[in-house]
Amino acid sequence: MKKAANIAVAAVFLIFIGAFSVLHFAVPDREFSEQENRYQQQAPEFSFRALFDGAFTSKFETYTTDQFPFRDRWITMKARCELLSGKKENNGAYYCGDTILADYENPGRDDIDRRVDYVNALAEKIDAPVYFGLIPGPTMINASLLPKNAPTDDQQTVLDWAYHRSRAAANIDLASALGAHRDEYIYYRTDHHWTSLGAYYGYTAICETMGLTPSPLSAYDRQTVSEDFCGTTWSSSGFTWVAPDTIETFVPDDGTASITLFNGREQLATPLYDTSYLEKKDKYSMFLGGNAPLRSIETGHDGPSLLIVRDSYSDSLAPFLLEHFSRIDLVDLRYYASSLSAYIAENGFDAVLVLYSVPNFTTDLNLFLLSL
Amino acid sequence: MVFSSILFLFLYLPVTLAVYYLVPARWRNVWLFAVNLVFYGWGEPVYILLMVFSICLNYVSGLLIGKHRDTDRKKARRVLVVNTVLNLAMLFFFKYFDLMARTLSAIPGVDIPTLGLSLPIGISFYTFQTMSYPIDVYRGDGHVQRNFIKFGTFVALFPQLIAGPIVRYKDIAAQLDERHETLDKFASGVQRFIVGLAKKVLIANNVGMLWDVYADAAPGQLTFMGAWLAAIAFSLQIYFDFSGYSDMAIGLGRMLGFEFLENFNYPYISKSVTEFWRRWHMSLGTWFRDYVYIPLGGSRKGLPRQMLNLLIVWALTGLWHGASWTFLFWGLYYAFFLILEKLFLLRWLDRHHAAGHVYTLLVAVSGWVIFQQTSVSQTLVFFQAMCGLGPAGFCAGQDLYYLSSFGPVLLAACFASLPAGKALFAKLPEKVRAVSVPVLILAVLTVSTAYLVDSTYNPFLYFKF
Incomplete structure (x- = not known):
């Protein structure tokens, strides 16, 4: 009896560590994890130099963890265990039933003031009118879904500070426009972006500040382009059992608009919706083909020209703005590292829209480029 | 590694x-x-x-x-x-x-x-x-x-x-x-290793996150409840981290045929600080006793000399834990209580067990705050809040959130700090034990593997030492 029990103990242990050890070598390494949306560490090359400066061992350790057999399932299991043990979040994301909300951290008033001052500097420097919009992240609009007392910082405070500090640009009240429709599907449940419907309500707020007349919702031809979009919070949280999102388009891509994308080396023509992304993990990038330093849209309509200082929220917004402008450029300060006012002067934009989601506005490291 | x-x-x-x-x-x-x-x-x-x-x-x-x-x-x-x-x-x-x-x-x-x-x-x-x-x-x-x-x-x-x-x-x-490497020894080594793994991965890493939430809190943010939650969390973290490591070491030793001496013996059930240090990191205490305290004369050269010897040993013990004056202070803090107990307190504590438990836990938990805070000012912020004198008041919404998030783990950790679990398990019929041990081992291995694969959070506290 005692012996049998001992054999069972030893066997369970040895088989467990032995089997995964063998599987580790038997299962081919993968390049990229769709679930995590990041490249996985590959087997590092051995050299004595790498060994003695510690690079080899640390990479090898990441390699064993990244390439562990069934990695995705282990991560999901850990997320489930966290919830079972009473936690309401995992890896910085809150579990809110069918919705996953990212944590938000307020960097403090001084930091916000400094950021808004860059916008002020831009507006004071150029002749064209500057519009300033901060888009609430889903965690703010859907705050009622958060676990009770969740210690995430309030984005409304940041919005109030920022608009109070802003003095030379026209502030756009996106929070009210989105808040009025908080019960609708205006943010993805598994991603940090607004949906196309959310972008439409954002568009109406922008139109109101700019003095434009927005098209009514009924004027659009709504198309569902994907029903299996698993976004960024889905990836980071490990809550992989949460049902995927639906992506819609409102404005048809009829070929009127021609888009040139500068990726830093060359100019490429891109469609309004790059449907090749729908086959990949990063489906939101189908809007204008994702992040790029600079994109220029000849809309095919009459009207003034507009420069948008963007984050990725603007990509799903841009289609709505096409009909009001002849040209819309989108510049991304994270990648476009040169003087913004020179670019504005060179191209004679009629208006500039600085548009950021609150979380991006409070973390972007390149906002100072606005003032150069 | x-x-x-x-x-x-x-x-x-x-x-x-x-x-x-x-x-x-x-x-x-x-x-x-x-x-x-x-x-x-x-x-x-x-x-x-x-x-x-x-x-x-x-x-x-x-x-x-x-x-x-x-x-x-x-x-x-x-x-x-x-x-x-x-x-x-x-x-x-x-x-x-x-x-x-x-x-x-x-x-x-x-x-x-x-x-x-x-x-x-x-x-x-x-x-x-x-x-x-x-x-x-x-x-x-x-x-x-x-x-x-x-x-x-x-x-x-x-x-x-x-x-x-x-x-x-x-x-x-x-x-x-x-x-002699035997099956008996190997199996007991496996069990011991798994106990240590669970202590480290499932408890210590987990409650450690709670300490991290509060450790650097500004005075205006640290409530009475928050400070206590954090201090208790760290007390549990360091015990489960360190004793878990010792368990894994002893278990691995047995798998290879070695028998090491025990290092922890349920320190948090102690009725005096003297007893606490007989149950906490026993191999360090023994080392200092055999190679410092006794060679200095121990208790054989009269009371004043014994006090001095205690001060020396505890100053060294404190500094051994880390190269910072806060560790020296922490060592002397313990010397103070140990001398007090030697002089008269121990006799009183022997007759008042309940008070002894409360007093020992208070000394230990407060000690860990001194131990872990890198600055004296932050230690004072904690003590102020723990006495209910902090500007942030008694409790805030986020404290309730963390209490409900970590409550089950904290309770499990408190229970695991007592010998009761082991005693209850030993009372089960042999057949039940024989079946449940391999099942438990498989469960701990599986869940621990999930946490380790995911782990961005896996610091080993004792690396500093």
């Missing part, structure tokens, strides 16, 4: 065990010696040289002391002194040089540059371990080890290399020459 990592569990350990049991018995020490160095050198390969130097130094000293101890006591003593000084100099240089440089540089006109060397892993543990060997040989408590490989295996033995228990040479000498 740490035990609670994918690399150790699924690569290092299977290979080490497989080869260990496949080669003939006489090759086993050689194999262990080799894999010990891989284990040690994994984080900082250069420091393998330091370890090899330490092995050679103490090996030669042992030979010399052994040669002279019966014929020329003076000569043997001289070798012992030189060896001890060299060992301590090495420890001082790598661990305390920068502290000394910073402190002395505070004197006007003195400017000693700091070196910023990374601390060789486990140096505090293995220096104490190797130093014990020549001392034991000198005292006649241990025989001379002529086999270099066997001696090297003792010094660098990977299970206890990084975080103890501190194995004294005399406790393990016989096992280096001859030990």
Whole structure:
């Protein structure tokens, strides 16, 4: 009896560590994890130099963890265990039933003031009118879904500070426009972006500040382009059992608009919706083909020209703005590292829209480029 | 390398065990010696040289002391002194040089540059371990080890290399020459290892996050409840982290046929601080008793001298825990309570058990706040809040959130700090135990693997030591 029990103990242990050890070598390494949306560490090359400066061992350790057999399932299991043990979040994301909300951290008033001052500097420097919009992240609009007392910082405070500090640009009240429709599907449940419907309500707020007349919702031809979009919070949280999102388009891509994308080396023509992304993990990038330093849209309509200082929220917004402008450029300060006012002067934009989601506005490291 | 990592569990350990049991018995020490160095050198390969130097130094000293101890006591003593000084100099240089440089540089006109060397892993543990060997040989408590490989295996033995228990040479000498690997021992080693793994991965890492939430809180944010939650969380974290590591070490030792001494014995059930230190990190306490306190005269030279000896031992114990004056203060803090107990308190506590438990826990939990906070001002912020005098008041919404998030783990950890669980389990019929043990092992392995695969959060607290 005692012996049998001992054999069972030893066997369970040895088989467990032995089997995964063998599987580790038997299962081919993968390049990229769709679930995590990041490249996985590959087997590092051995050299004595790498060994003695510690690079080899640390990479090898990441390699064993990244390439562990069934990695995705282990991560999901850990997320489930966290919830079972009473936690309401995992890896910085809150579990809110069918919705996953990212944590938000307020960097403090001084930091916000400094950021808004860059916008002020831009507006004071150029002749064209500057519009300033901060888009609430889903965690703010859907705050009622958060676990009770969740210690995430309030984005409304940041919005109030920022608009109070802003003095030379026209502030756009996106929070009210989105808040009025908080019960609708205006943010993805598994991603940090607004949906196309959310972008439409954002568009109406922008139109109101700019003095434009927005098209009514009924004027659009709504198309569902994907029903299996698993976004960024889905990836980071490990809550992989949460049902995927639906992506819609409102404005048809009829070929009127021609888009040139500068990726830093060359100019490429891109469609309004790059449907090749729908086959990949990063489906939101189908809007204008994702992040790029600079994109220029000849809309095919009459009207003034507009420069948008963007984050990725603007990509799903841009289609709505096409009909009001002849040209819309989108510049991304994270990648476009040169003087913004020179670019504005060179191209004679009629208006500039600085548009950021609150979380991006409070973390972007390149906002100072606005003032150069 | 740490035990609670994918690399150790699924690569290092299977290979080490497989080869260990496949080669003939006489090759086993050689194999262990080799894999010990891989284990040690994994984080900082250069420091393998330091370890090899330490092995050679103490090996030669042992030979010399052994040669002279019966014929020329003076000569043997001289070798012992030189060896001890060299060992301590090495420890001082790598661990305390920068502290000394910073402190002395505070004197006007003195400017000693700091070196910023990374601390060789486990140096505090293995220096104490190797130093014990020549001392034991000198005292006649241990025989001379002529086999270099066997001696090297003792010094660098990977299970206890990084975080103890501190194995004294005399406790393990016989096992280096001859030990028996049995199924019984192996199975008990597995069980012990799994207990340690669960303590470290499932409890210590988990409650550690709660401490991190509050550790740097501003006075206006730290409520009474928040401060207590954090202090309790850290008290549980350090116990489960450290005792979990010792459990894993003892378990791994048994898998390889070794028997190490125990290191923890439910410290939080103590009724006095004196008892607490008999149950907490026992191998360190024993080491200081045998190699510092008793040689200084212990309690044999009158009360004032005993007090002084206690102060010396506890100042050293504090500093051993880290190169910072807060650790010295923490050591003296304990000396204060221990002296108080020696003088009169212990007699009173013997008659008031409930009060003893409360008092001991208060001293220990407050002690951990001193221990873990790097600045005195933040320690005071914590104590103020813990006394209910902080500006942030009694409790805030986020405290309730963290209480409900961590409550189940904290309760489980508190229960696991008591011997009751073990006692209850022992009462189960043998058949039930025989079936449930492998099932529990599988469950802990599975869940721990999930946490380790996910882990961005896996710091080993005792790396600092």
